[in-house]
Amino acid sequence: MEWRFKVVNIAAGICLAALSGMVYADNTAVNPALPTAASFYTNNFQSLKSRSLDAQSFNSQSFNSSSYLLATNEDDALLGQEGMTTVTPATDFKPPLMSGRKAHQYLGLGTVALAGLTMLAAPGEGCDHNCPPASQQPPRQTSGTTHTRLARATAAMAIATVMTGLIYHWDDIHWEDAFTDPDKMHARLAAAGALLMLYAVEKSAHSTVPTSHAGIAELGAAAMVVAIKLTW
């Protein structure tokens, strides 16, 4: 039972992460507007040749810093090519509806929403008055209830959020950045929040008696909320 629970959790996290990656891939790699390798370099070469014709308007530092230009210093080849330059005209660019970064954002917001629903679906503490002895109380349900399902989904989504964040925002975090850098704080808090939620689920799932896991899970959700706010 224990291994099955772990496998389900891990599989859910991997599926969510993979799903976001697939959506992202669909937006880029399969896009027919992407240039072929040949046109890619042809366009670049043409623009560089024209740029070289305008070289006088550039300062020497920028001119010399472009190693690619060293290969295009054949004046004869450059002359008369200006009209062939292919510069993509300014089009009405529309940001993609879905991308890896947006998947990360939606997963984060989804995690917080699910955490709220999990909290609302929490079962009561049992009876308040005239409670029967513990031995006569019904066994504690650690699976199959709405609360447990939502809790596992929340934990899985939290892990997927952290994973997609690491993949798609890796370039926003640098060791040299200050401790109070917003992206660094965001990453730390979100990772801590996800781990706390995961720990709360694990702690509750493996206990036959009522456990105080709610506070841990709520702290994790709060960390997630603050993490989102820091970079919202």
Added chain:
Amino acid sequence: MMQTKSKVAALLAIALSVSGAYAHAEEDFVGWLLNFQRQKNVRPVTDKQYQEECGGCHFAYQPGLLPAKSWEVLLNANALRKHFGVNAELDDDTLKVIHDYAVDNAADKSWYKRSRKIAVATEEGPAPLRITELRYISLKHHEIPEKMIKGNKGVKSLSFCDKCHTQAAKGVYDADTVDIPNYPNWDGWFNK
């Protein structure tokens, strides 16, 4: 049951305070905390004079892209006579308006995320004078090959933010809004 009710009440209270926070400005921490609007990038330019005077010659860089100490150095009568090799003198009244607007909305006085990143990174050391020299900006662009910037006739320099950042005028510099001329659909290290 009582516990659930109190939690629901707390959630409602938070939701109400957040929904009522739209009117809050971002001057203080509480205002920022309760502001639900997106502040991920930099505050867009809202001053018409700043937009017209600076935008007349180059992209009107949002003040939140540099700390106040940088704007102090850049926006004074002497500095503007040699504004990156060009005489960009302004009359005293106009200069005061632009200077005050830039300093009041500088990176270290803004709650917008990218501004906060820039402010934290430039807290110590001399005032940076070029946005492209900021470590944060150069690190964000270091993965882009030179052929796509300096070697790209549609861009030419990193300082022409709006050539690639299609929503730069709104202060939005998200990677998803980048469209490099001549390199459609290029997206960071995934397409390297």
